[in-house]
Structures are given as structure tokens and as C-alpha cells.
Amino acid sequence: MLKIADKTFTSRLFLGTGKFPSNQSLKEALAAAETEIVTVALRRVDLNSPQEDILAAIDRSKYLLLPNTSGARTAEEAVRLARLARAGGAGNWLKLEVTPDPNYLLPDPIETLKAAEILVKEGFIVLPYINADPVLAKRLADVGTAAVMPLGSPIGSHQGLKTKEAITIIIEQANIPVVLDAGLGAPSHAAEAMEMGADAVLVNTAIAIASNPAKMAEAFKLAVIAGRQAYELGLKTPTTQASASSPLTGFLR
Amino acid sequence: MTSQEEVRSILQIERLSLADFESLLSDSATEIIEELAQKAQRLTQKHFGKTMQFYAPIYLSNECNNQCVYCGFNSKVSGQRVSLSVEQAVAEAKVLAQMGFRHILLVSGEKKDVVSVDYLKRLVFQLRDLFASISIEIYPMSEYDYKELLAAGVDGLTVYQEVYDREIYEKVHPAGPKSDYNFRFETPERGGRAGFYKINIGYLLGLGDWQSETLALAKHAQYLQKKFWQSQISISFPRLKGSRVSDLQLTQMICALRIFLPKVGLVLSTREPAELRDNLIPLGITQMSAASRTSPGAYSQDEPATEQFAISDQRSLTEVAAAIVKKGYEPVYKDWDRVYIETAAIDS
Numbered sequence: 001m002l003k004i005a006d007k008t009f010t011s012r013l014f015l016g017t018g019k020f021p022s023n024q025s026l027k028e029a030l031a032a033a034e035t036e037i038v039t040v041a042l043r044r045v046d047l048n049s050p051q052e053d054i055l056a057a058i059d060r061s062k063y064l065l066l067p068n069t070s071g072a073r074t075a076e077e078a079v080r081l082a083r084l085a086r087a088g089g090a091g092n093w094l095k096l097e098v099t100p101d102p103n104y105l106l107p108d109p110i111e112t113l114k115a116a117e118i119l120v121k122e123g124f125i126v127l128p129y130i131n132a133d134p135v136l137a138k139r140l141a142d143v144g145t146a147a148v149m150p151l152g153s154p155i156g157s158h159q160g161l162k163t164k165e166a167i168t169i170i171i172e173q174a175n176i177p178v179v180l181d182a183g184l185g186a187p188s189h190a191a192e193a194m195e196m197g198a199d200a201v202l203v204n205t206a207i208a209i210a211s212n213p214a215k216m217a218e219a220f221k222l223a224v225i226a227g228r229q230a231y232e233l234g235l236k237t238p239t240t241q242a243s244a245s246s247p248l249t250g251f252l253r
Numbered sequence: 254m255t256s257q258e259e260v261r262s263i264l265q266i267e268r269l270s271l272a273d274f275e276s277l278l279s280d281s282a283t284e285i286i287e288e289l290a291q292k293a294q295r296l297t298q299k300h301f302g303k304t305m306q307f308y309a310p311i312y313l314s315n316e317c318n319n320q321c322v323y324c325g326f327n328s329k330v331s332g333q334r335v336s337l338s339v340e341q342a343v344a345e346a347k348v349l350a351q352m353g354f355r356h357i358l359l360v361s362g363e364k365k366d367v368v369s370v371d372y373l374k375r376l377v378f379q380l381r382d383l384f385a386s387i388s389i390e391i392y393p394m395s396e397y398d399y400k401e402l403l404a405a406g407v408d409g410l411t412v413y414q415e416v417y418d419r420e421i422y423e424k425v426h427p428a429g430p431k432s433d434y435n436f437r438f439e440t441p442e443r444g445g446r447a448g449f450y451k452i453n454i455g456y457l458l459g460l461g462d463w464q465s466e467t468l469a470l471a472k473h474a475q476y477l478q479k480k481f482w483q484s485q486i487s488i489s490f491p492r493l494k495g496s497r498v499s500d501l502q503l504t505q506m507i508c509a510l511r512i513f514l515p516k517v518g519l520v521l522s523t524r525e526p527a528e529l530r531d532n533l534i535p536l537g538i539t540q541m542s543a544a545s546r547t548s549p550g551a552y553s554q555d556e557p558a559t560e561q562f563a564i565s566d567q568r569s570l571t572e573v574a575a576a577i578v579k580k581g582y583e584p585v586y587k588d589w590d591r592v593y594i595e596t597a598a599i600d601s
Binding site: 021102104209 | 298385478483578581583585586589
């Protein structure tokens with residue numbers, strides 16, 4: 001079971017909700033993924049016309065809503081957005097994203113840490129989106145975030161775990177859940193992250209723009225289960241060295 | 254001369270040089286437009302998904318001190334000149350909000366004493382609760398004025414160079430403040446320094462040679478992307494009626510820009526006919542206007558004033574949204590939030 005803050009989850013696959021061709025296809029993908037945590041960009045939420053809104057596709061009795069602050073350029077903007085969302089009834093779980101660059105949507109480490117510190121104090125359950133920086137991950141844990149969400153590669157890039165070495169260190173040192181976020185373009189990428197010991201993964205674009213989002217969501221679900229199971233059983237580290245045929249310590253016998 | 258094979262090899266590269274981009278505008282590239290379109294679609298979906306953002310223009314005034322030879326607001330053209338009061342503009346806005354628009358673009362001619370910074374601020378204060386995103390497409394201003402408007406709640410700036418070729422620029426802008434090429438060219442720069450979240454540029458298709466103009470536009474966009482790395486840069490394709498630029502060339506331009514600048518926003522207005530717009534949805538366009546009226550007061554009043562240009566796609570927002578859904582895309586009404594901006598208190 002995955003435990004984040006005071007909640008436990010069976011599923012280790014989080015879904016992002018942007019970029020889907022329709023609310024209906026989003027709904028089907030959420031069901032097929034058997035996900036329990038769903039992130040929504042607050043910028044897309046429109047409380048003035050609920051019937052058109054993206055929130056209409058998300059049954060909050062089934063899924064934990066994880067609103068995100070994507071598009072915020074500074075800590076101040078992210079904090080403002082988070083407060084408003086909570087006041088509007090979006091709950092106190094938050095995926096903190098401070099992404100000042102609209103092109104690669106890479107997170108600003110300095111502003112993210114600042115915002116996390118403020119929001120944790122205000123009672124938010126904060127899951128920050130970060131670059132794969134082990135020291136930053138520790139700093140965020142120190143200020144009380146409920147998890148860290150390092151990226152595998154830039155959002156929407158489908159490049160998989162380009163940051164593998166740093167992710168390994170983050171997982172090794174973590175005392176809070178590590179959720180691999182962004183860049184996972186294929187189920188094999190998700191399986192790889194889970195085999196490495198990530199606690200969960202978040203997938204969006206690869207499912208949203210697939211020719212059949214529900215089927216792709218199912219494929220990711222299976223990959224996450226497979227990867228986790230292998231991790232729990234313990235994988236043998238691949239080795240390139242042959243064992244020496246004449247033992248080095250034979251003289252001791 | 255670029256060969257088809259060279260174009261094909263460029264389509265295999267991930268990061269293109271400006272020279273590669275130029276090859277995508279060549280005649281050889283025209284011959285394999287389908288291959289360009291396929292790549293443009295893949296890149297667009299990766300970054301923007303299968304979505305289309307809606308916006309609508311509100312024309313505030315058709316009074317203008319310029320004499321742009323191609324424009325319906327040219328001060329030498331006779332016609333009914335109207336400037337909306339703040340109350341009248343709000344009435345227009347309410348019609349658009351009622352239709353479902355959440356992103357709007359305020360447009361006017363160059364009449365600084367009428368559409369003043371103060372007027373715009375008072376208007377924006379009243380529009381803030383109706384819309385998630387407010388952009389302006391008015392005359393070029395100073396960085397100081399842009400900062401004032403940003404603080405009031407304007408998040409985006411649209412300004413077209415009209416034509417990058419200096420000689421043609423001078424010819425088509427014979428008088429008025431707009432005849433200053435450099436001041437106009439530096440406008441997106443002032444907007445970027447002021448801190449606008451979105452900067453939209455373009456040129457009028459049909460004034461100059463489309464290939465050299467598109468090359469200049471791409472350079473300009475790339476420069477702005479690097480310099481104002483926190484602003485979303487987007488590009489529009491305003492094509493003059495009866496323009497020499499064909500549908501094929503427009504399509505090639507859209508695909509080539511998408512391939513060169515995969516993360517840039519690409520905007521298509523109702524100047525273009527419905528059928529062409531629908532066909533361009535899956536090729537790289539990320540934002541569309543709908544149900545537009547291009548004269549001040551036209552949404553809420555019965556008597557039409559002079560239009561800036563005649564629109565082609567006359568469909569309602571609901572009809573355009575249905576066409577987008579039919580193409581397998583999700584119409585997006587809101588993708589921005591006022592809350593990002595620390596807006597000044599309402600002092601009026």
C-alpha cells in the first residue's frame with residue numbers, strides 16, 4: 001500500500017488530466033487506469049461554468065483531487081492560487097508546480113522551496129514537482145512536504161528516465177514517498193521507475209494523446225503493477241563480470 | 254535550391270537551425286507538405302495535447318490616427334467612427350461572457366486620447382470578474398504604461414509588425430505614429446520587460462513575400478522566446494482578403510513554424526473561412542477566435558459601425574466548438590487565472 005500523509009492508496013499510478021481530446025475520454029482513462037489520485041491544473045478550473053468544466057469529469061468520491069499550480073511563475077503566485085483553490089473547496093492536497101518557463105515547464109527550485117515552506121505551515125499536504133535534484137528533495141522533506149515528485153524528463157517529452165542516476169539517489173535517501181513525474185512516454189518507462197523503487201508515477205500526455213486513451217491507461221496500470229511487484233521481490237543487479245574460475249581466497253582453505 | 258531529400262532529412266532532426274527552417278519554406282517542402290503536416294501534428298499534440306483554446310475580440314474603437322493602406326480603420330477611409338464608453342464596452346463583454354468565452358482580446362485603433370491608459374484600466378477593473386484572461390491589441394505603448402495595465406489585470410499583449418520588410422512598411426504606413434518602424438518593432442520587447450505573461454506577434458499575410466516575411470517572423474519569435482523566457486510567445490496568421498498568399502502557403506507556414514518552434518502558440522482568427530479553419534485544427538493551431546465581430550458595439554448594439562476587416566467564419570461559438578469536437582479535439586474555454594497576477598486594488 002502506498003501511504004502519503006495520512007491516506008493510503010492501492011494504486012501507484014497518478015493521472016494528469018490535461019491534453020485529453022474530451023472529458024469523456026478522460027473519464028474512461030481514469031476508470032481504466034484504476035487510479036486513485038488525479039491532478040488538475042487550477043488554471044483550467046472554471047467555477048463559473050461547472051458543466052463545461054474539467055472537474056465535471058472527475059468523480060471526487062472515487063478519486064482524490066490533487067489540484068496543481070502549473071503556470072505559476074513565482075512562489076507568491078503559487079501560494080495565492082493554492083489558497084484560492086482551498087477556499088473554493090478544492091481540498092488541502094496540492095501538487096505544487098512553479099514553472100516560470102512556459103516552454104519546457106521546468107520547475108524553479110528556489111521558488112518551489114519557498115512556496116512549500118509557506119504552504120506546509122498553512123496546513124496543505126504538499127507534493128512538489130521538482131527537477132531530479134537529491135539535495136532539493138531533502139530540503140523539501142525537511143520543510144515538511146508529504147512527497148517529492150521529481151521529473152524523468154521534461155513534461156510531454158516522452159523521453160523516459162533521462163535523470164535516472166539522480167532519481168536513484170533521491171529514492172535511496174528518501175524518507176517520504178517519491179513519485180516519478182513527467183516525461184514517461186511508454187509503459188516500459190513507468191515499469192522501470194517502479195523497478196527502481198519509486199513509490200508511484202504520474203502519467204498524463206502519453207495517455208491523453210494516445211489513439212485510445214483508456215487502453216493506454218490500462219497498459220500503464222499493468223506496467224506499474226509489474227514494476228512494483230518486481231521491486232518488492234527484489235531484482236538481481238545486472239552484472240557484466242564473470243566470476244573468477246580460480247578463487248582468490250583458495251589459499252585460506 | 255533545397256531538394257526534397259534535404260527537406261526529408263531536416264524532418265528527422267529534433268532541433269532545427271534557422272537555415273533548416275528556411276528549407277521548410279522552400280518549393281521542395283511544398284511538394285511534400287503532407288510530411289510536414291504529419292510532423293507538425295505530432296509535435297503539437299505532444300506539447301499542447303488534443304485541445305483548442307478559444308478567445309474573442311472586443312473592438313473598443315475604430316477611430317484611428319494612422320493611414321494603413323490595407324485597413325478599414327484608416328483615417329482617410331470614410332465610415333461611421335465609434336468609440337465605446339466603459340459601460341458600452343462592458344455591455345459587449347457581457348454578451349461574450351454569456352456565450353461562454355473566458356479569454357478576451359481588447360482591440361482598438363490608435364487614438365490615444367480616447368482609448369487612454371486610464372480608460373483601459375477602468376474597463377479592465379470591470380472585466381476582471383467576467384474573464385480569466387484579458388489581452389490587448391491596441392497601439393504600441395511605453396513599458397511604463399504596460400506595467401500599469403498588467404497591474405490592472407491585463408496578462409497578454411498582441412502586436413503585429415504588419416510587414417517586416419522596411420521598404421514595404423514605409424509604403425503602407427505613410428502617416429501617423431505607426432510610420433515609425435522601430436518603435437513598433439520594439440513593442441513586444443517593451444511588453445516583455447513589463448512582464449506580460451503572453452506575447453503574440455505576427456505579420457499581415459499578403460503585404461510582402463511570404464517566405465522572407467515568415468523567416469523574419471520566426472527569428473523574431475525565437476529571439477523573444479530566449480529573451481523573455483517566462484512569457485508564452487505565440488504567432489498569428491492575419492491574412493488580408495484577396496491576399497497573394499494561398500491556402501497551401503498558409504498551411505506550409507503553419508507547419509514549418511510548428512516544426513521550428515514546437516512550443517510556440519499558433520493562433521487562427523475568423524478572417525479565415527470555416528472549412529479551412531476546420532482543416533487546420535489538427536495541423537498545429539492552438540488558439541482560435543469564434544463568433545467574432547470586428548466593429549465596436551457589434552455584439553450588443555443593432556447599428557453596425559465600420560468594421561476593421563470582414564470576417565469569413567460566421568459560425569457561433571457552439572458551432573465552432575462542435576467542429577473542434579468532431580475533429581477529436583477538446584475545446585478549452587479557460588486556461589488561465591486572474592490569480593496569477595497580483596492585481597492592483599480597484600480605485601475607481
